[in-house]
Amino acid sequence: xxxxxxxxxxxxxxxxxxxxxxxxxxxxxxxxxxxxxxxxxxxxxxxxxxxxxxxxxxxxxxxxxxxxxxxxxxxxxxxxxxxxxxxxxxxxxxxxxxxxxxxxxxxxxxxxxxxxxxxxxxxxxxxxxxxxxxxxxxxxxxxxxxxxxxxxxxxxxxxxxxxxxxxxxxxxxxxxxxxxxxxxxxxxxxxxxxxxxxxxxxxxxxxxxxxxxxxxxxxxxxxxxxxxxxxxxxxxxxxxxxxxxxxxxxxxxxxxxxxxxxxxxxxxxxxxxxxxxxxxxxxxxxxxxxxxxxxxxxxxxxxxxxxxx
Ligand SMILES: [Zn+2]
Ligand SMILES: [Zn+2]
Numbered sequence: 018x019x020x021x022x023x024x025x026x027x028x029x030x031x032x033x034x035x036x037x038x039x040x041x042x043x044x045x046x047x048x049x050x051x052x053x054x055x056x057x058x059x060x061x062x063x064x065x066x067x068x069x070x071x072x073x074x075x076x077x078x079x080x081x082x083x084x085x086x087x088x089x090x091x092x093x094x095x096x097x098x099x100x101x102x103x104x105x106x107x108x109x110x111x112x113x114x115x116x117x118x119x120x121x122x123x124x125x126x127x128x129x130x131x132x133x134x135x136x137x138x139x140x141x142x143x144x145x146x147x148x149x150x151x152x153x154x155x156x157x158x159x160x161x162x163x164x165x166x167x168x169x170x171x172x173x174x175x176x177x178x179x180x181x182x183x184x185x186x187x188x189x190x191x192x193x194x195x196x197x198x199x200x201x202x203x204x205x206x207x208x209x210x211x212x213x214x215x216x217x218x219x220x221x222x223x224x225x226x227x228x229x230x231x232x233x234x235x236x237x238x239x240x241x242x243x244x245x246x247x248x249x250x251x252x253x254x255x256x257x258x259x260x261x262x263x264x265x266x267x268x269x270x271x272x273x274x275x276x277x278x279x280x281x282x283x284x285x286x287x288x289x290x291x292x293x294x295x296x297x298x299x300x301x302x303x304x305x306x307x308x309x310x311x312x313x314x315x316x317x318x319x320x321x322x323x324x325x326x
Contacts, residue, residue, distance in 0.1 A: 018169075018200045019060045020227060022310040023068070023078035024053030027209075027233045027282040028106035030074065038243065040283050050288075052308055053078055054106045055209050055280040057229060058085065061168030061200045065096040067159055069196055069207045071110030081309070096161035097121035099152070099171050102193035102210045103131040104181045111139055119146040119162030125173050126151045127191030131184045153191075156199060172197040174221055177213025179254040186254070193254065197221055203314040209233075209280035212254045214267040222271040226314050229306060230268065232278025235259050235285045235294045243284055258287070258298065265301055275314075277306040 024030070031052040032041035044050045054072035066085060072078070079085045079095075087093045098120065100108050108128070114120060115138075122142055124132075129149055132139050143149045150157055156170040178193025179186045195208035195218055203226045211218065211231035222228060233255040240246030250257040257263045258278065268276075278298065281287060286294040287305050298305060 018198075018203045018205060018314045019063050020205060020312055020314070021058045021082055021084070022229075022277075022279065022306050022308055023056040023058055023082065024072055024074055025279045025281055025306040025308050025310075026052035026054050027280045028054060028104065029283060030054050031281075031283045031288065033283050036245070036283060038245065038284060040285075040288050044283075052281070056110070057207050057279075058082060059169065059198050059205060060084075064094060065161060065167045066094050067167065067169055067171075067198065068095055068098045069198070070101055070107040070209065071098050071114065072106055073109050073113065075110035075113050091118075093117070095120075096167045097123060097159050099159070099196050099198075100124040100128055100132075101173075101196050101207065102178060102181070103128045103135070103184065104210070105183070107209070108132055108139075109136070111142055112136075115141070117147070117162075119148075121160055121162060122147065122149045123152050123157065123159065123171050124149070125153065125191035125194050127180070127189055128194070131180050131192075135181075135183050152194065152196075156197075168200055170199045170201075172199075174217040175215045176208050176211045176218050177215060177254075177256075178210045179212060186252075195221060197225070200314075203227070205314075206230075210254055211256050211264060212251070214256065214262070214264065219267075219271065222268055227275035227277075227312075229277045229279045230264055230303075231255050232258055232264075232281045232285065232287065232305065234282055235287055239282070239284050245284060258285075259294065265298065265303070268303075269301060275312065276303045277310075278303055279306040281305060 053074040173194030193210040234250040
């Protein structure tokens with residue numbers, strides 16, 4: 018299984034267009050520290066790719082990864098898109114893919130319904146020639162636009178979470194899912210929105226060979242402390258990394274060999290590698306994902322090779 022981080026920031030990215038916090042300002046002056054909104058490209062064969070979450074940055078993400086370049090005359094190696102939730106920064110990149118002849122999309126039923134109710138421009142994706150498949154506890158084969166399997170299966174596991182603000186932030190089943198991707202030899206867990214440390218999430222953290230976990234906020238009151246908002250981390254559908262019931266304490270000793278935090282908000286102190294927060298994450302055996310990070314889980318030895326950019 019080949020894995021590439023297309024983006025590692027929470028909604029707004031780094032820098033966020035209207036934000037002059039220390040991290041955003043630093044990223045404005047230093048292109049290397051910029052982050053696009055969180056997304057992952059996954060492939061069983063290195064040829065046909067499943068995109069986990071389609072961000073509004075997807076056009077730049079496709080340009081930045083040569084494996085996603087189209088073949089003549091107009092054939093994209095992007096076979097399918099799986100969505101963890103209906104947030105604008107996770108799903109509205111579909112609008113950028115509107116020229117697709119046919120696209121296979123995978124999400125929970127709730128995510129599909131919230132998206133189609135909230136954005137009529139997405140409705141063509143729910144009709145032929147496209148196909149929108151519902152995921153849940155049972156594994157579903159990922160097929161490309163012609164219906165051929167691409168060598169991956171996906172499941173959606175309960176991770177708590179809320180529907181997006183444009184839908185009222187409702188606490189309903191299937192509002193967000195942890196995406197479990199399996200190629201028959203390895204398990205990858207992609208969970209950028211974790212509202213609760215549920216039993217299925219604990220189980221998959223223990224089993225997965227690679228994990229990308231919600232690293233949106235370091236602390237519960239991160240936004241109010243920085244005078245950038247009033248809602249807490251949990252009120253926004255994200256368990257913070259630190260503190261009582263934070264994901265770092267809950268996930269100690271659980272993750273697979275590759276343990277990453279992703280979907281990092283521009284307010285999160287872990288962005289600075291010299292911060293105490295970044296050190297605490299490293300000491301616990303986790304890595305803050307960066308755009309361009311790539312690695313493979315090999316079938317032969319179960320070993321991995323990888324690197325950044
Ligand atoms: Zn997001
Ligand atoms: Zn900022």
